[in-house]
Amino acid sequence: MPLGKRTDCGDAKYSGVDIPFTSNVVKSLQSQLDCGFDFITVPLVAPGFKRPKYRPGELTMPYKWPDLLLVSAQYGSQIVGKVSTWIQPDAADEALRRDSQAALRQELEWATHLSLQACILNLPPSPSSANFAYTVNQVMHGLSGMAMWLRIPLMSGRAAETPSSAVDATGKASPASASGQEGDDSWERWNQVRCLTWHNAKLGVVLDVPAVLPPKEEIVRWYGEPVKALLLPTSVFLINKRGFPTLSKAHQDMLLTFFNHGVQVVLTGESQIQSPSPAPVETPPQSPASAPVALKEEGVPLETGHAAAQSPDSPAVEAAEAAAAVHPLRVYCEYLSYLFRKPPLPDGQEQLEVGYRDYLQAPLQPLQDNLEMQTYETFEKDLMKYTQYEAAVLEALLDRVSEEEAGTRKIVLMVVGAGRGPLVRASLSAAQRAKRKLRIYAVEKNPNAIISLQNLISTEGWDDRVTLVPADMRNWLAPEQADIMVSELLGSFGDNELSPECLDGAQSCLKPDGISIPASYTSYLQPITTAKLWNDVKVYNDLEHFETPYVVKLHRFTALADTQPVFTFRHPNRAAAIDNGRAAHLHFDRTGRLAAVCHGFAGYFDACLYGSVHLSIHPPTHTHDMYSWFPIYFPLKEPVSLPADAPIEAHLWRCGAHHKVWYEWALTSPTAITHMHNPNGRSYYVGL
Numbered sequence: 001m002p003l004g005k006r007t008d009c010g011d012a013k014y015s016g017v018d019i020p021f022t023s024n025v026v027k028s029l030q031s032q033l034d035c036g037f038d039f040i041t042v043p044l045v046a047p048g049f050k051r052p053k054y055r056p057g058e059l060t061m062p063y064k065w066p067d068l069l070l071v072s073a074q075y076g077s078q079i080v081g082k083v084s085t086w087i088q089p090d091a092a093d094e095a096l097r098r099d100s101q102a103a104l105r106q107e108l109e110w111a112t113h114l115s116l117q118a119c120i121l122n123l124p125p126s127p128s129s130a131n132f133a134y135t136v137n138q139v140m141h142g143l144s145g146m147a148m149w150l151r152i153p154l155m156s157g158r159a160a161e162t163p164s165s166a167v168d169a170t171g172k173a174s175p176a177s178a179s180g181q182e183g184d185d186s187w188e189r190w191n192q193v194r195c196l197t198w199h200n201a202k203l204g205v206v207l208d209v210p211a212v213l214p215p216k217e218e219i220v221r222w223y224g225e226p227v228k229a230l231l232l233p234t235s236v237f238l239i240n241k242r243g244f245p246t247l248s249k250a251h252q253d254m255l256l257t258f259f260n261h262g263v264q265v266v267l268t269g270e271s272q273i274q275s276p277s278p279a280p281v282e283t284p285p286q287s288p289a290s291a292p293v294a295l296k297e298e299g300v301p302l303e304t305g306h307a308a309a310q311s312p313d314s315p316a317v318e319a320a321e322a323a324a325a326v327h328p329l330r331v332y333c334e335y336l337s338y339l340f341r342k343p344p345l346p347d348g349q350e351q352l353e354v355g356y357r358d359y360l361q362a363p364l365q366p367l368q369d370n371l372e373m374q375t376y377e378t379f380e381k382d383l384m385k386y387t388q389y390e391a392a393v394l395e396a397l398l399d400r401v402s403e404e405e406a407g408t409r410k411i412v413l414m415v416v417g418a419g420r421g422p423l424v425r426a427s428l429s430a431a432q433r434a435k436r437k438l439r440i441y442a443v444e445k446n447p448n449a450i451i452s453l454q455n456l457i458s459t460e461g462w463d464d465r466v467t468l469v470p471a472d473m474r475n476w477l478a479p480e481q482a483d484i485m486v487s488e489l490l491g492s493f494g495d496n497e498l499s500p501e502c503l504d505g506a507q508s509c510l511k512p513d514g515i516s517i518p519a520s521y522t523s524y525l526q527p528i529t530t531a532k533l534w535n536d537v538k539v540y541n542d543l544e545h546f547e548t549p550y551v552v553k554l555h556r557f558t559a560l561a562d563t564q565p566v567f568t569f570r571h572p573n574r575a576a577a578i579d580n581g582r583a584a585h586l587h588f589d590r591t592g593r594l595a596a597v598c599h600g601f602a603g604y605f606d607a608c609l610y611g612s613v614h615l616s617i618h619p620p621t622h623t624h625d626m627y628s629w630f631p632i633y634f635p636l637k638e639p640v641s642l643p644a645d646a647p648i649e650a651h652l653w654r655c656g657a658h659h660k661v662w663y664e665w666a667l668t669s670p671t672a673i674t675h676m677h678n679p680n681g682r683s684y685y686v687g688l
């Protein structure tokens with residue numbers, strides 16, 4: 001039974017439980033399914049199993065696993081195997097190394113034969129993981145379904161060196177636990193294996209959650225990584241006054257974020273619910289790593305009847321014991337389900353966007369292509385965008401026409417790229433509010449949108465104020481010049497739908513002192529970790545897709561540095577010779593940041609419509625409640641590993657030829673120089 005029904009949390013509706021090796025897998029599995037878990041993680045081999053010494057070419061002993069008791073569909077959905085923990089393919093000792101490699105291969109092949117959902121492998125303890133990666137890589141290349149989950153401590157050795165910012169289960173700063181190896185960043189060892197296996201999408205991560213959480217940046221670093229599950233020990237839970245397990249606020253927040261990223265949870269360890277009923281503990285909580293402690297009212301699952309404070313022998317505590325008697329982990333499972341369902345469901349728009357999370361889309365080309373009805377409909381639902389335009393036109397009208405002139409002077413306003421008319425409506429509404437007179441030209445080159453515009457004008461009775469112009473704004477000869485030119489030709493990266501080229505062509509229709517709305521726009525770039533998107537591009541197995549920018553609702557990603565401004569365009573552009581080519585050399589400071597991998601860049605824009613009115617998808621200034629644009633993603637063909645603190649240098653060029661515009665990009669520092677992406681627009685360009 002899944003944790004709950006939430007369309008916004010993907011795979012996270014599934015919870016698993018870790019069990020010891022069993023010779024009766026059917027019974028063990030059934031008991032956990034009855035408790036409410038969806039799958040079990042279980043060792044593939046009995047702990048005491050004596051493997052014969054490795055001899056090349058010799059048949060090794062079969063496992064004592066009752067493989068015929070379950071059908072492959074159950075193996076594929078309800079069982080995750082765990083590889084033996086003694087295995088050390090990179091051990092210094094030659095015999096142990098050879099035995100380990102043979103055993104690792106053998107266990108993985110056995111798991112593959114069973115068609116398990118996934119196999120959990122321990123991160124090798126030695127600093128080098130090359131032999132481990134070598135074997136895993138070979139097995140992965142023959143895999144069709146099964147995934148490999150590398151088990152990594154969430155608390156890396158690096159965090160263990162900076163105890164001041166670690167947070168314990170009660171939410172207080174606390175000395176670090178020993179989960180990570182001192183001085184050794186477990187993320188780096190994961191990265192080594194991932195790089196050696198060339199970012200194979202079958203390789204994921206399961207994170208061991210410690211009682212003492214590492215600093216936030218350690219956790220955030222995993223958001224862009226392929227985390228499949230959190231291993232959550234029962235010892236991390238606190239026991240509340242009513243005898244039920246609960247998690248600290250810090251642990252709850254972390255779990256909820258990972259749930260939201262589609263990450264599953266696996267409960268490990270024995271139940272900590274004591275029987276007979278736990279004594280009420282009124283003293284401050286003890287160390288979370290030791291005995292369970294009483295917690296105040298935080299995180300109490302109301303569904304399990306715990307709303308009011310209870311005495312230890314009250315019916316509620318008895319209920320906790322009774323539930324634990326049915327299955328010792330039942331109350332934990334119920335708590336996880338409660339936590340999963342706790343956050344409010346996303347509202348209408350957010351809910352709509354869930355389906356677009358981390359989904360690669362080709363950017364629109366409204367100049368080269370004619371947009372469809374559905375696309376216009378989507379634009380028009382974004383009320384905030386038009387509210388901002390209306391505010392900008394209002395300000396411009398008030399600045400341009402004084403109170404004294406208001407009754408006599410008529411302003412000529414052109415909406416260039418009018419679509420189905422929402423900017424015409426916003427401009428008329430602004431004029432009404434400003435009490436200024438307006439004559440509008442609605443210029444549109446899409447013959448289908450022109451029909452809609454024509455209908456709109458006559459239905460709304462705008463014929464006396466609005467003139468429809470079916471033309472390309474770049475070569476329309478206007479009967480008069482405009483005071484104000486309004487357009488919305490912006491892409492996720494500002495200029496990427498060729499607003500500069502279109503408006504440069506149209507500005508001959510603007511009076512020398514005329515106003516362009518937007519007045520300017522600036523693009524921004526930010527390096528990111530996004531294993532999901534990078535692997536989705538890799539699936540195409542060609543260069544072209546790595547040299548193409550995508551519009552995407554970024555969700556599972558980590559920002560690796562602050563954004564940097566890239567290109568700015570201002571309108572009207574009165575330069576003697578207009579050149580919309582640009583070259584940006586970007587420097588991203590990463591002082592104090594952890595080692596990470598860069599899978600490419602996220603791009604945004606901030607447009608100044610007029611005066612103080614902006615339209616922005618740049619995270620620091622994002623226009624509230626506006627959702628017309630998702631960010632853009634520029635991938636890197638080869639992900640680049642970044643040492644801690646190392647700055648990033650990147651270059652981006654905007655290039656043009658007579659029929660097209662394109663971007664080229666490269667990362668030039670710190671550790672590697674990538675090739676130049678998209679030379680001469682060979683893989684991607686925007687048609688003029």
Ligand SMILES: C[S@@+](CC[C@H](N)C(=O)[O-])C[C@H]1O[C@@H](n2cnc3c(N)ncnc32)[C@H](O)[C@@H]1O
Pocket residue numbers: 366367370371376379380416417418419420421422423443444445446449471472473474487488489490502
């Ligand atoms: C992003 S849509 C915006 C439509 C509308 N203003 C809105 O906000 O819903 C851009 C519109 O500009 C039109 N367009 C693009 N380039 C144009 C050009 N050179 N001349 C005339 N219209 C153009 C497209 O056909 C499209 O209808």
